[in-house]
Amino acid sequence: MNVRVQMEDFDVSREIAAVRAGNPRIGAVASFVGVVRDLNDGSSVAEMTLEHYPGMTEKSIEAIINEARGRWDVMNARVIHRVGTLKPLDQIVLVVVASGHRGDAFAACEFIMDYLKTRAPFWKKEETPNGGRWVDARAADDAAAERWQKNP
Amino acid sequence: MITLLYFARLRETFGKSSETLALPAGAATLETVRALLAARGGAWAVELAPGRAFRAAVIQDVANGDTPVKDGDEVAFFPPVTGG
Numbered sequence: 001m002n003v004r005v006q007m008e009d010f011d012v013s014r015e016i017a018a019v020r021a022g023n024p025r026i027g028a029v030a031s032f033v034g035v036v037r038d039l040n041d042g043s044s045v046a047e048m049t050l051e052h053y054p055g056m057t058e059k060s061i062e063a064i065i066n067e068a069r070g071r072w073d074v075m076n077a078r079v080i081h082r083v084g085t086l087k088p089l090d091q092i093v094l095v096v097v098a099s100g101h102r103g104d105a106f107a108a109c110e111f112i113m114d115y116l117k118t119r120a121p122f123w124k125k126e127e128t129p130n131g132g133r134w135v136d137a138r139a140a141d142d143a144a145a146e147r148w149q150k151n152p
Numbered sequence: 153m154i155t156l157l158y159f160a161r162l163r164e165t166f167g168k169s170s171e172t173l174a175l176p177a178g179a180a181t182l183e184t185v186r187a188l189l190a191a192r193g194g195a196w197a198v199e200l201a202p203g204r205a206f207r208a209a210v211i212q213d214v215a216n217g218d219t220p221v222k223d224g225d226e227v228a229f230f231p232p233v234t235g236g
Contacts, residue, residue, distance in 0.1 A: 018174040046168070050154065051160050053157070053159055053212070053228060053236070054228065055212050056209055056213075056228070058214075059212050060212075060214075081235060081236075092236070093235070093236050096178035098193050099157050113236065116235060116236050117235065117236040118233065119233065120233060120235050120236075121159065121209070121230060121233050121235075122235025122236070123159060123161070123230070123231060123233060123235070124234045124235070125160070134160055134231065134234075136232075136234070137205070137231070137232030137233065138234075141236075
């Protein structure tokens, strides 16, 4: 499965090996790992809970990967996003893109991540010393996704 | 009847994660549904007011006010997404 939403942690090496498996035409693999920080918007974060919209989440990420396939030479791609309770240092998200050459792999990986931030239905709730708070969407993420529309 | 789903902060504010709703006779859009819910007043009127930063989906695709809604559809309301 190239799109997975799961509670469990993931092993980056194993996922990269699976994405590359058996294809000698792959010349480049780019990966991105998002991790939980212990500080956000000036408050310390003890843990966070990630909620999602089952069904729509998988569908929207598959659409994002397909869009990347239409723009770059993507031979294989995989996205894993964790949900449930996560603590600082935990891995949250993995994007792996395999291509013939590094330029396409880097670009498609960044594109998938930027679109995932603004389109995939996940929500973070952080536990801070002042209690739980839902994370607000960032204008910076919208801007990061928008630049792909101006300069494909 | 349509199935309504609420997520994250909206789920907490509305005090429920899902419900069913009867559509009025005639053609309906997402705006029809939004207006029906906002007419409940209180948190519904506040959170689903025009111009508020909420998002919606019809049958798991991002939707806007003009998106048609028909019997049997799954309609979701949620805050702007914050994954990754």
